[in-house]
Amino acid sequence: MASLTKGMSFNNPEVIKFLDEAYRLIKEEALQKGTSRDYPVLEFMHPHELESTLDLEITAEPASHEQILDAMKNIIRYSIKTGHPRFHNQLFGSLDPYSQAGAWLASSLNANIHTYEVCPVFIIMEKYFFQKILNIVGFEHGDGVFCPGGSASNFFSIHLARFKKFPEAKKNGLFGSAPFRCYASEDGHYSMQKAAIFLGLGMNNLVGVKTDGRGHIIPSELERCIKADLDKGYTPLMVTATSGTTVLGSYDDLPAISKVCKKYDLWLHADACWGGGALLSKKHRHLLKGSHLCNSMSWNFHKMTGVPVQTSVFLINDPSKKLLEEANSAKAEYLFQPDKHYDTSYDVGDKTVQCGRAVDITKVWLQWRALGDEGMEARIDRGFENARYLTQKLRSTEGFRLVLPEFECTNVSFWYIPHRLRGQVEDNKWWQELHKIAPKLKERMVKAGNLMIQYQPLSTKGFVNFFRIIILNPLCGPRDMDFVIEEFERLGKDL
Amino acid sequence: MASLTKGMSFNNPEVIKFLDEAYRLIKEEALQKGTSRDYPVLEFMHPHELESTLDLEITAEPASHEQILDAMKNIIRYSIKTGHPRFHNQLFGSLDPYSQAGAWLASSLNANIHTYEVCPVFIIMEKYFFQKILNIVGFEHGDGVFCPGGSASNFFSIHLARFKKFPEAKKNGLFGSAPFRCYASEDGHYSMQKAAIFLGLGMNNLVGVKTDGRGHIIPSELERCIKADLDKGYTPLMVTATSGTTVLGSYDDLPAISKVCKKYDLWLHADACWGGGALLSKKHRHLLKGSHLCNSMSWNFHKMTGVPVQTSVFLINDPSKKLLEEANSAKAEYLFQPDKHYDTSYDVGDKTVQCGRAVDITKVWLQWRALGDEGMEARIDRGFENARYLTQKLRSTEGFRLVLPEFECTNVSFWYIPHRLRGQVEDNKWWQELHKIAPKLKERMVKAGNLMIQYQPLSTKGFVNFFRIIILNPLCGPRDMDFVIEEFERLGKDL
Ligand SMILES: Cc1ncc(COP(=O)(O)O)c(C=O)c1O
Ligand SMILES: Cc1ncc(COP(=O)(O)O)c(C=O)c1O
Numbered sequence: 006m007a008s009l010t011k012g013m014s015f016n017n018p019e020v021i022k023f024l025d026e027a028y029r030l031i032k033e034e035a036l037q038k039g040t041s042r043d044y045p046v047l048e049f050m051h052p053h054e055l056e057s058t059l060d061l062e063i064t065a066e067p068a069s070h071e072q073i074l075d076a077m078k079n080i081i082r083y084s085i086k087t088g089h090p091r092f093h094n095q096l097f098g099s100l101d102p103y104s105q106a107g108a109w110l111a112s113s114l115n116a117n118i119h120t121y122e123v124c125p126v127f128i129i130m131e132k133y134f135f136q137k138i139l140n141i142v143g144f145e146h147g148d149g150v151f152c153p154g155g156s157a158s159n160f161f162s163i164h165l166a167r168f169k170k171f172p173e174a175k176k177n178g179l180f181g182s183a184p185f186r187c188y189a190s191e192d193g194h195y196s197m198q199k200a201a202i203f204l205g206l207g208m209n210n211l212v213g214v215k216t217d218g219r220g221h222i223i224p225s226e227l228e229r230c231i232k233a234d235l236d237k238g239y240t241p242l243m244v245t246a247t248s249g250t251t252v253l254g255s256y257d258d259l260p261a262i263s264k265v266c267k268k269y270d271l272w273l274h275a276d277a278c279w280g281g282g283a284l285l286s287k288k289h290r291h292l293l294k295g296s297h298l299c300n301s302m303s304w305n306f307h308k309m310t311g312v313p314v315q316t317s318v319f320l321i322n323d324p325s326k327k328l329l330e331e332a333n334s335a336k337a338e339y340l341f342q343p344d345k346h347y348d349t350s351y352d353v354g355d356k357t358v359q360c361g362r363a364v365d366i367t368k369v370w371l372q373w374r375a376l377g378d379e380g381m382e383a384r385i386d387r388g389f390e391n392a393r394y395l396t397q398k399l400r401s402t403e404g405f406r407l408v409l410p411e412f413e414c415t416n417v418s419f420w421y422i423p424h425r426l427r428g429q430v431e432d433n434k435w436w437q438e439l440h441k442i443a444p445k446l447k448e449r450m451v452k453a454g455n456l457m458i459q460y461q462p463l464s465t466k467g468f469v470n471f472f473r474i475i476i477l478n479p480l481c482g483p484r485d486m487d488f489v490i491e492e493f494e495r496l497g498k499d500l
Numbered sequence: 501m502a503s504l505t506k507g508m509s510f511n512n513p514e515v516i517k518f519l520d521e522a523y524r525l526i527k528e529e530a531l532q533k534g535t536s537r538d539y540p541v542l543e544f545m546h547p548h549e550l551e552s553t554l555d556l557e558i559t560a561e562p563a564s565h566e567q568i569l570d571a572m573k574n575i576i577r578y579s580i581k582t583g584h585p586r587f588h589n590q591l592f593g594s595l596d597p598y599s600q601a602g603a604w605l606a607s608s609l610n611a612n613i614h615t616y617e618v619c620p621v622f623i624i625m626e627k628y629f630f631q632k633i634l635n636i637v638g639f640e641h642g643d644g645v646f647c648p649g650g651s652a653s654n655f656f657s658i659h660l661a662r663f664k665k666f667p668e669a670k671k672n673g674l675f676g677s678a679p680f681r682c683y684a685s686e687d688g689h690y691s692m693q694k695a696a697i698f699l700g701l702g703m704n705n706l707v708g709v710k711t712d713g714r715g716h717i718i719p720s721e722l723e724r725c726i727k728a729d730l731d732k733g734y735t736p737l738m739v740t741a742t743s744g745t746t747v748l749g750s751y752d753d754l755p756a757i758s759k760v761c762k763k764y765d766l767w768l769h770a771d772a773c774w775g776g777g778a779l780l781s782k783k784h785r786h787l788l789k790g791s792h793l794c795n796s797m798s799w800n801f802h803k804m805t806g807v808p809v810q811t812s813v814f815l816i817n818d819p820s821k822k823l824l825e826e827a828n829s830a831k832a833e834y835l836f837q838p839d840k841h842y843d844t845s846y847d848v849g850d851k852t853v854q855c856g857r858a859v860d861i862t863k864v865w866l867q868w869r870a871l872g873d874e875g876m877e878a879r880i881d882r883g884f885e886n887a888r889y890l891t892q893k894l895r896s897t898e899g900f901r902l903v904l905p906e907f908e909c910t911n912v913s914f915w916y917i918p919h920r921l922r923g924q925v926e927d928n929k930w931w932q933e934l935h936k937i938a939p940k941l942k943e944r945m946v947k948a949g950n951l952m953i954q955y956q957p958l959s960t961k962g963f964v965n966f967f968r969i970i971i972l973n974p975l976c977g978p979r980d981m982d983f984v985i986e987e988f989e990r991l992g993k994d995l
Contacts, residue, residue: 012597012870012871012875013594013596013597013871013875013879013974013975014535014975015527015531015532015535015536015595015597016532016535016536020597021527021532023597023601024527024531024597024600024601025527027601027604027605028523028527028604031601031604031605031608032510032516032519032520032523035605035608035609036510036519036608037510037511037516039608039609040509040510040511041510041511050620051842051843052616052620052623052624052842052843052846053843055620055621055624056624059621059624059625061624061625061628061865061869062628063632063865063868063869063872063873064872064873065872065873065874066872066874067870067871067872067874067875068869068870068872072869073598073601073866073869073870076866076869077601077605077866080605080609080621080625080862081605081609083620083621084609084611084619084620084621084622085609085611085617085618085619085620086609087609087610087611087612087618088610094617094618095612095618097610097612097856098610099508100510100608100610101508102507102508102510102515102518102519103568105519105607105608106518106519106522106526106568106572108603108604108607109522109523109526109603109604109607110522110526110530110572110575110576112600112603112604112607112808112863113526113530113531113534113595113600114530114534114575114576114579114580114581114582115582115583115592115593115595115808115809116579116580116582116809117582117590117592117809121547122580122589122946122954123580123582123589123590123952124579124580125545125547125550125578125579125580126550126554126575126578126579127579128547129547129550129551129554129556130554130556130575133556133557137558153648153649153652153810153854154648154854154855154856154857155855155856156853156854156855156856157648157854160698160853164698174700174702175697175702175703176702176703176704177679177702177704177705178674178679178680178696178700178701178702178704178705179673179674179675179700179701179702180674180675180676180677180678180679180680180702180705181675181676182675183675184672184673184675185673185675194855195830195832195855196853196855198830199828199830199853201673202670202827202828202830202853203655203659203698203699203853204698204699204700205669205673205674205699205700205701206673206674206700207669207670207671207672207673207674207675208670208671208830209671209672209673210672210673210675251834252834305856307856313607313610313858314610314611314612314856314857314858315648315856315857315858332697333694333697335690335693335694335697335703337690338956338957338958338959339746339747339954339956339958339968340956342939342955342956342957342965344936344939344965345939345942346939346940346942346943346946347546347547348546348547348548351547358651358655358691358694358697358698359648359649359651359652360649360650360651360689360690360691361592361649361650361651361800361802361809361810362649362809362810363808363809363810367575368607370556370558371568371571371572373558374556374558374563374567374568374571375507375562375563375568376507376508376562377558377559377560377561377562377563378558378559378560379560379561379562380507380508380562384508441839444837444839444840444841445841447840447841448841451617451841457618459617459834460837461833461834461835461837462833462837463833463834464833470837470839473834479508480508480509
């Protein structure tokens with residue numbers, strides 16, 4: 006056993022040699038090659054092929070360092086290079102050197118943020134950070150908490166709205182209440198649906214409000230839904246506005262929605278998980294005009310801002326600064342002892358529903374500290390510039406058709422029309438044919454390995470399968486945008 | 501702007517130089533010194549002192565690499581060294597070189613696990629891993645999902661039990677139902693309380709079942725509570741047994757509790773967040789005898805097993821393998837397209853309530869692969885050996901008194917009695933005096949910086965403040981246990 010536990014010590018030179026090699030491997034293969042245009046975005050394999058290619062078996066005996074490094078090499082090889090300038094598949098991606106250093110630092114300190122006693126530095130860091138972003142959002146006397154993902158942050162919005170309106174639900178639950186109703190854009194993110202399920206409201210009590218042709222909640226429709234529910238004896242609770250929708254990138258009109266919320270005394274939550282990054286840019290922050298009117302906001306720094314998954318905050322506009330604590334506290338006596346020798350108001354753990362919590366703050370603070378406000382702004386502006394450039398180019402290139410005349414955010418959606426379908430009558434059959442093009446083109450794209458862009462239909466708008474390119478990597482420039490168009494033509498023209 | 505985005509590229513030699521230095525700093529300061537007995541566990545500062553010592557300001561301009569490295573150095577300096585062999589404060593800790601490499605790998609790939617398309621390797625790795633641990637637990641045809649912490653895993657138990665019994669709650673919520681009642685040990689973890697709040701049941705609908713003198717649920721008490729609730733027209737839903745309680749480390753009697761659950765058709769969840777690690781040891785797995793009888797289990801690999809925070813699984817005993825999917829799916833059309841070119845049964849994202857999810861699997865798989873079953877077992881056995889050694893020594897050393905005659909797990913609780921209180925009549929006043937000793941001793945301990953052990957009262961047992969030492973670091977041996985006793989005497993004798 007002594008020899009086995011020797012392998013766990015950082016004072017063993019063999020272990021240090023392993024770590025040095027692991028670092029070199031990660032740096033060269035994942036970070037350098039993984040973000041270089043000279044290497045592929047992916048090497049596709051079907052699940053069963055990959056299962057037999059990867060050697061994932063855990064054996065009774067320890068593995069040699071060589072075996073572990075080999076395994077790491079294979080893991081990197083067959084993983085998608087989400088930091089690659091041609092990975093545009095998802096609302097996250099790009100790799101930032103400083104947030105990487107922050108992520109390694111966080112895991113190497115294995116910090117766990119609930120009490121000041123075990124996590125002093127990061128509690129102070131969170132406090133500083135929340136002050137900064139609350140100011141940016143316009144929540145003058147707010148509070149915040151990191152959540153494990155934007156979905157979890159959105160869950161918090163229902164939770165807090167419910168507690169604010171019906172504090173007794175904390176003790177007695179929802180049994181016997183008239184159904185609480187939540188409203189969100191029909192183009193909003195599905196996490197609100199999951200929130201309604203998980204929090205015991207049920208998905209039927211999340212009302213999808215109709216959007217206009219550009220994907221914005223229609224305020225009069227919202228009011229119509231609320232009134233209809235009041236007539237039925239339901240209890241309207243909250244509205245989620247989306248600041249940057251998942252597919253079309255639309256920003257809801259916060260002042261108009263806030264008016265409706267005020268009229269009916271409803272909580273207003275802004276889901277800015279995707280589009281919140283625009284707040285960091287003087288040029289684009291107008292997209293979230295009225296953010297200060299909201300009661301809460303969720304904002305993912307792992308999306309537009311490029312911090313590693315997951316780095317998500319839930320912010321609350323609450324001058325009392327007590328709502329999070331009151332809604333969540335359970336006052337566990339083994340953790341939050343009142344007779345500690347320091348100021349226990351720094352023990353922040355009871356403000357959330359997690360017990361242990363990783364210090365996601367480290368990643369975003371270190372990146373922001375390194376880049377400065379200017380660097381963060383440059384990142385965001387670069388994404389918008391690239392998106393505007395590509396939109397313009399798609400608009401004027403034969404065979405491409407934009408799904409909307411223009412896009413507010415940096416996700417750009419379009420159909421690719423292969424040669425045989427160009428210039429035809431665009432009847433139902435034509436669209437059904439076009440619907441089948443995207444999966445086929447995507448298959449070719451993935452097998453070529455040079456580019457990754459997602460396709461999907463959008464049934465709320467009756468759109469057949471189209472491509473949605475996400476542009477957020479600051480390493481991208483016009484030639485990467487041009488590449489997208491060339492690659493579609495190369496891969497798709499004979500489809 | 502070009503110069504700003506240059507700082508974000510891994511092909512910039514300056515950036516690489518920064519990363520190399522960041523790696524060296526983390527290795528030397530956090531990992532090597534941070535786990536060495538020649539360096540302190542902590543350097544304590546009060547919150548306001550630390551606030552003025554740390555330079556956390558984010559400026560408009562970018563910071564120099566030197567400034568960033570300086571900031572990292574200070575972050576490390578003032579953070580608690582949770583991997584240090586004398587950090588015994590919490591149910592997590594110790595640092596494993598291989599799980600560290602896994603954590604860095606995960607962040608450097610910035611993988612996000614929901615669809616096979618963007619996360620092929622880790623989906624296959626999770627599948628392999630769940631098969632392995634389901635076998636260990638005895639869930640022959642089960643399924644599993646990683647959750648962001650043990651609290652979240654416990655939340656899942658109510659969620660799944662509710663869905664199994666009342667699938668219509670997914671659509672309609674809890675409104676109008678008779679209250680669902682959950683039962684857990686009065687010594688169980690507070691996350692079940694938070695679960696009841698968050699999921700809309702309300703904390704009054706979580707019933708704390710009385711435990712015996714050793715901290716185990718009394719099965720006849722459980723049955724009494726269920727019957728009383730049935731009489732009141734409530735709907736008993738589920739029972740949480742704890743396999744290793746947070747404070748006393750007690751393992752509930754799973755077969756006996758299972759009998760009661762079967763009789764009343766209740767879901768049985770085992771909260772093995774803390775004590776689950778014993779399953780990896782042939783010598784100690786008997787503590788979880790009957791685990792195969794449960795419907796679900798939560799198990800934190802970031803606790804006894806030493807993987808970085810957070811690495812937690814929720815396991816379900818469900819031969820249909822459909823329950824997770826049915827309870828959680830929202831079938832977002834932008835993510836889970838049915839017309840993909842590969843087998844979409846590998847798109848696992850709709851089995852959980854998260855959308856983006858970090859690949860925690862990487863940390864535990866890499867560690868386990870490196871150590872082998874034997875190394876993992878050695879870790880666990882080492883913890884139990886140290887705990888047994890210390891318990892024996894505390895029992896026979898003047899001035900120490902065990903809180904229970906013996907402990908099942910590797911958390912050991914005791915009172916320290918300073919010289920002036922020894923040999924006195926132990927009346928109420930004496931105990932009240934003893935109650936005040938722990939906070940004072942803790943303050944001295946923290947200021948000395950050589951040791952970290954938590955104290956707390958336990959009101960369910962009427963215990964005044966006592967110390968609870970958590971023993972899980974495989975680098976610890978008898979001399980570290982001896983050190984604890986010496987240090988208490990040194991710090992506390994004149995209190
Ligand atoms: C028995 C038990 N269950 C659950 C938890 C919660 O785990 P986490 O901190 O990962 O949320 C703990 C934490 O200490 C625990 O001791
Ligand atoms: C608008 C919006 N809200 C919330 C989320 C959920 O974020 P997460 O994946 O971090 O749970 C997403 C994810 O894409 C999103 O687009």
